[in-house]
Amino acid sequence: MATDRDNPASAVSRRKFVTRGAVAAAVAAGAKASTTERRDGNIKVPPEVPASLTEEPRPADFPMTGAQIFARACKQEGLAALFCAPGNYVVINAIASEGIPCYGGRTEGMMCSAADGFSRVTGEVSAASGTEGPGFTNMIMNIGAANAARSPLLVLASNMTLALEDTEQGIQRVYQQPTTEGMKKYGKRLISPERVHEYAGYAFRQLKSGVPRPVHLDFPGEVARRRFESSEELRYFHDKSKYRTDSRPHPSAKEIGKAVALLEKAERPIIVASAGVFYSKAWDALKAVAEKADIAVVESGPSRGHFADDHPLSANTAPGALLSADLVVLVGQYCMPNIGEYSFDPDIPYIRIDPDAADIGRNLPIELGIVSCERAALEALAEALPPKKRPSWRDELAAARAAFESENDEHYRQGLKYSEQASCVHPAVIAKGIGDLLYHGNVPRDQTTVVSGGYGVARYTRRRLRAFRPGQICNGAYQYGAIGPDIGYTVGAGAAVQQGTGPQAPYKGAPVVAVTGDAGFAYSGMEVETLSKYRIPAVIVVYNNNAWGVWRSGESGGRSGTSRAQHMYLFQENLRYDKIGEALGARGEYVTKAADFEPALRRSYEIAATEGVSTVVNCQATKEFWSARDYPPGLLQKVEPGCMSYYH
Amino acid sequence: MLSVLVWRYRTVDGFGRKSGRRRMRPTSLAIGTVAAQGCVGLVLAASLGGCGLLAADEPDPAGKARELKNPVPYTADAVRKGRKTYLRLCQYCHGADGRAQANPDFEAPSLRDPAEWLHGTSDGEIFISIRDGAGHEMPAFGTQLNEAAIWELVLFVRSIGPARLRADTP
Numbered sequence: 001m002a003t004d005r006d007n008p009a010s011a012v013s014r015r016k017f018v019t020r021g022a023v024a025a026a027v028a029a030g031a032k033a034s035t036t037e038r039r040d041g042n043i044k045v046p047p048e049v050p051a052s053l054t055e056e057p058r059p060a061d062f063p064m065t066g067a068q069i070f071a072r073a074c075k076q077e078g079l080a081a082l083f084c085a086p087g088n089y090v091v092i093n094a095i096a097s098e099g100i101p102c103y104g105g106r107t108e109g110m111m112c113s114a115a116d117g118f119s120r121v122t123g124e125v126s127a128a129s130g131t132e133g134p135g136f137t138n139m140i141m142n143i144g145a146a147n148a149a150r151s152p153l154l155v156l157a158s159n160m161t162l163a164l165e166d167t168e169q170g171i172q173r174v175y176q177q178p179t180t181e182g183m184k185k186y187g188k189r190l191i192s193p194e195r196v197h198e199y200a201g202y203a204f205r206q207l208k209s210g211v212p213r214p215v216h217l218d219f220p221g222e223v224a225r226r227r228f229e230s231s232e233e234l235r236y237f238h239d240k241s242k243y244r245t246d247s248r249p250h251p252s253a254k255e256i257g258k259a260v261a262l263l264e265k266a267e268r269p270i271i272v273a274s275a276g277v278f279y280s281k282a283w284d285a286l287k288a289v290a291e292k293a294d295i296a297v298v299e300s301g302p303s304r305g306h307f308a309d310d311h312p313l314s315a316n317t318a319p320g321a322l323l324s325a326d327l328v329v330l331v332g333q334y335c336m337p338n339i340g341e342y343s344f345d346p347d348i349p350y351i352r353i354d355p356d357a358a359d360i361g362r363n364l365p366i367e368l369g370i371v372s373c374e375r376a377a378l379e380a381l382a383e384a385l386p387p388k389k390r391p392s393w394r395d396e397l398a399a400a401r402a403a404f405e406s407e408n409d410e411h412y413r414q415g416l417k418y419s420e421q422a423s424c425v426h427p428a429v430i431a432k433g434i435g436d437l438l439y440h441g442n443v444p445r446d447q448t449t450v451v452s453g454g455y456g457v458a459r460y461t462r463r464r465l466r467a468f469r470p471g472q473i474c475n476g477a478y479q480y481g482a483i484g485p486d487i488g489y490t491v492g493a494g495a496a497v498q499q500g501t502g503p504q505a506p507y508k509g510a511p512v513v514a515v516t517g518d519a520g521f522a523y524s525g526m527e528v529e530t531l532s533k534y535r536i537p538a539v540i541v542v543y544n545n546n547a548w549g550v551w552r553s554g555e556s557g558g559r560s561g562t563s564r565a566q567h568m569y570l571f572q573e574n575l576r577y578d579k580i581g582e583a584l585g586a587r588g589e590y591v592t593k594a595a596d597f598e599p600a601l602r603r604s605y606e607i608a609a610t611e612g613v614s615t616v617v618n619c620q621a622t623k624e625f626w627s628a629r630d631y632p633p634g635l636l637q638k639v640e641p642g643c644m645s646y647y648h
Numbered sequence: 649m650l651s652v653l654v655w656r657y658r659t660v661d662g663f664g665r666k667s668g669r670r671r672m673r674p675t676s677l678a679i680g681t682v683a684a685q686g687c688v689g690l691v692l693a694a695s696l697g698g699c700g701l702l703a704a705d706e707p708d709p710a711g712k713a714r715e716l717k718n719p720v721p722y723t724a725d726a727v728r729k730g731r732k733t734y735l736r737l738c739q740y741c742h743g744a745d746g747r748a749q750a751n752p753d754f755e756a757p758s759l760r761d762p763a764e765w766l767h768g769t770s771d772g773e774i775f776i777s778i779r780d781g782a783g784h785e786m787p788a789f790g791t792q793l794n795e796a797a798i799w800e801l802v803l804f805v806r807s808i809g810p811a812r813l814r815a816d817t818p
Binding site for chain 2: 346347
């Protein structure tokens with residue numbers, strides 16, 4: 001049962017992930033900077049880790065515990081992975097025994113984000129688990145982020161016993177379900193042991209239908225540890241074919257006819273392809289619709305790649321064309337923007353396609369609402385739309401893309417100048433370096449899955465990150481705006497690539513690249529140890545500007561007009577996040593000059609690809625780069641939807 | 649004769665709320681607007697040549713910006729256009745209603761309270777802040793918007809701010 005995961009280094013070395021030219025360049029760069037090789041030889045993965053990872057699954061059979069019954073239901077439902085910190089022992093042990101891929105990290109919160117990141121790049125249900133009060137409450141921010149992203153996240157936590165409810169006997173008591181109010185689709189404290197399988201059905205009905213969001217189950221000891229001699233003791237012990245359906249809502253011919261009429265009338269129609277396109281695996285149908293009638297497509301949502309950036313109809317890198325659109329079709333836009341948040345004309349007409357009738361019409365007024373599974377609606381549209389050519393619209397998109405790239409190039413020129421002036425690395429240089437390595441060199445451009453995180457640095461790097469296939473970019477902060485979980489997402493996205501789950505299958509074992517900031521790294525940097533323990537090859541670029549990204553507010557003193565608050569926005573300068581990486585079993589690179597960034601990045605990628613070793617690339621910058629006055633354009637504005645999508 | 653033309657119209661603030669009848673004195677520029685809305689840009693361009701508008705890279709000696717006059721008349725249509733631009737480019741920091749009550753990035757000023765406007769409250773100063781940026785936080789929009797659009801934006805800001813600061817208020 002050994003897999004590539006058990007020996008990732010050999011697996012990746014067999015696959016020529018980086019071509020000879022890049023290898024040669026990396027080796028040359030490595031020789032030049034051999035002092036950057038600082039891995040600590042005393043750091044070792046204990047033998048129990050590979051031993052337990054290679055052990056055969058041992059699916060349970062009666063007599064079984066409640067935890068085992070639940071774990072078996074998870075296996076049958078295809079739960080793709082579990083991310084946890086110890087606690088909730090009987091449940092996580094049972095899930096591991098079933099053979100579901102499991103990962104144990106350093107904090108429950110970041111393992112929760114790992115599960116979220118895994119789902120964002122695979123579209124599959126994943127689970128997070130933590131212990132009782134402390135472990136569970138450590139996941140709250142991360143559950144909130146998954147809820148905003150509409151991720152199909154199964155949150156599991158142990159929760160003491162029913163018998164001692166409301167007492168303070170022992171430790172770690174908390175009422176869990178009220179705590180996740182407003183950030184879940186469904187939740188339940190399991191109180192009837194004989195209904196444990198039935199509630200697994202409740203959970204997966206929610207996770208696998210309609211608009212996904214987190215489901216939270218908490219397990220008292222009486223449920224998890226109850227022993228069942230046979231299925232006779234369980235209520236509703238049905239196969240999944242009996243307790244849920246894969247049937248999906250389809251559009252009516254009348255609604256499709258109306259949509260076709262509106263699209264026919266429009267001169268510059270555009271589809272916003274969001275999370276629902278990804279989760280319903282509708283990318284082929286989307287492409288068919290776009291190409292049949294020359295309809296532009298722009299992406300939004302917590303992941304990107306379901307419409308390739310290099311398609312002539314892609315507006316992902318054509319923000320200048322958005323204002324020209326005269327009809328918008330929102331497909332699977334679960335997290336809804338308000339008027340003006342998307343850079344269309346505020347009065348533009350909208351068609352909205354969504355599986356949830358109760359949400360259609362919220363925030364943005366609609367010309368037409370279609371309740372449907374996204375894929376079913378797009379397939380129906382592809383069939384019903386008459387072929388149409390819109391050459392001037394295509395030309396406008398191409399011109400807008402060219403203008404956008406020119407703007408990026410201008411930022412780079414400015415960035416080089418500013419880097420020289422300030423003796424450090426401007427984010428525009430980082431953005432171009434990443435783009436050049438991943439998409440303009442010898443690395444196949446569809447290969448690398450990227451976690452796009454950070455705060456200010458993301459305003460530059462998002463403009464250069466590209467997606468050419470589903471699940472290639474995980475949009476880190478997304479609507480919840482949490483900057484901290486970036487390394488957690490990296491563990492999840494990296495695990496997905498390591499396992500080759502869903503759309504990551506062709507790239508199994510490839511390195512992942514993450515972008516984060518010094519503020520964000522503080523929240524989740526310990527998970528570099530998790531990456532190292534599981535030999536998940538990642539290159540983590542840390543933009544280190546010695547301050548919170550919102551430093552400007554402290555500098556100007558805000559409305560109070562005093563800078564007395566400024567110290568609260570600052571860190572010590574020149575901190576060495578690369579050394580933290582080294583201390584946790586990864587490599588470290590410290591980059592203080594613009595010219596050194598791309599060689600360091602290339603070196604790190606090569607070592608990740610061939611040795612399965614992660615690197616923290618610490619890029620030294622300065623907080624003043626966010627000043628629009630001193631280093632224009634400063635903190636860049638974002639334009640949504642498209643490659644800069646962040647909020648929605 | 650045109651210079652004495654006075655008409656009454658129903659003002660509409662940036663959110664489409666009617667705020668009663670107001671009196672507006674047209675300037676020569678306003679006449680162009682009334683004649684053909686599509687000509688606003690042309691009229692504006694002609695007027696700017698004569699008002700000595702500051703160049704983007706020119707410092708602001710002796711409060712020159714303060715003296716700039718908005719060549720676009722305060723009309724419901726101009727405010728509506730300004731609102732469109734506002735919703736696309738400004739609400740991220742200043743909020744959909746201009747109150748800037750949610751500031752995830754930094755502490756932006758409320759556009760409804762001139763006491764918080766650190767870079768001036770005159771039309772010209774607002775224009776320059778939008779075009780060239782202000783302080784560390786406010787980016788320059790001069791590359792994204794032509795001058796007519798910026799002046800319309802100024803009018804929208806006026807429409808949601810105190811009525812006493814509007815162009816049509818004596």
